[in-house]
Amino acid sequence: MNGFKLVTALFLFIVAIPLQQPEGVLITVEKGHKKITYYAENVTENDIDLFFKVNSTGFRRSADRPMIETIPAKTKKALITLIPLKGKDTTHTYIAVVTKKENNIELRKTDTIIKDVMRIDPRKKKN
Template identity: 40%
Template sequence: MKIFIPLFVSLFSFTISAQDKPVRLVEEKQKKRTILYVKNDTNEDKSVFLKVNPTGYRRSAQRPILKKIPPKSKVQMLILIPLTDTESYYTHTLIVNDTLQAIDVDRSKRLKKGDSL
């Protein structure tokens, strides 16, 4: 009986960690292109930051992408077109936040000539 409890706990924790992430990058390979999507399986809006480092693709995709992903949806982020006769691969960084933060800037207080900081 003492052996079954730790075995059950370890199997239970393995099944929990094996579940998919609620917001993830989805790759769809087609004949001459690879389309990258972000899929949001939660019930809330999520904001994502995606940075792709491609090698062997026609268009440079190194600029970061910031997008709001609605709940229960899949949003296209990037299309990669591989070069011929070249090995193509990429690495990515995906950061998920709950919401985009609005930055409130007070522009009414401007420095005048002669004012010091």
């Protein structure tokens, strides 16, 4: 029975891998001697923005902070490098979402904010 579960899990894993790829970007994971590096390759003719977050345990640096990267057209860019801790079990999964340029949120400085700071000298007493 365990063999059947293993074959089923392997089949689902192989089927699910293409479903994780966001449109226009190919995410690859390269395992080095003592590191794991995530790469994003833009396969389109336009620049795209990529929201990317890695959920990981057992690594030296926490990769749980999300990032937004602009990937130029037809280029490959390193996103994050994970370095495993000695003697620890490691797991890592990622979330990648492609945002289109017309949907980007632009921050504009439209109003001037004036902040009044009132300083109180503790040596002077109010009468």
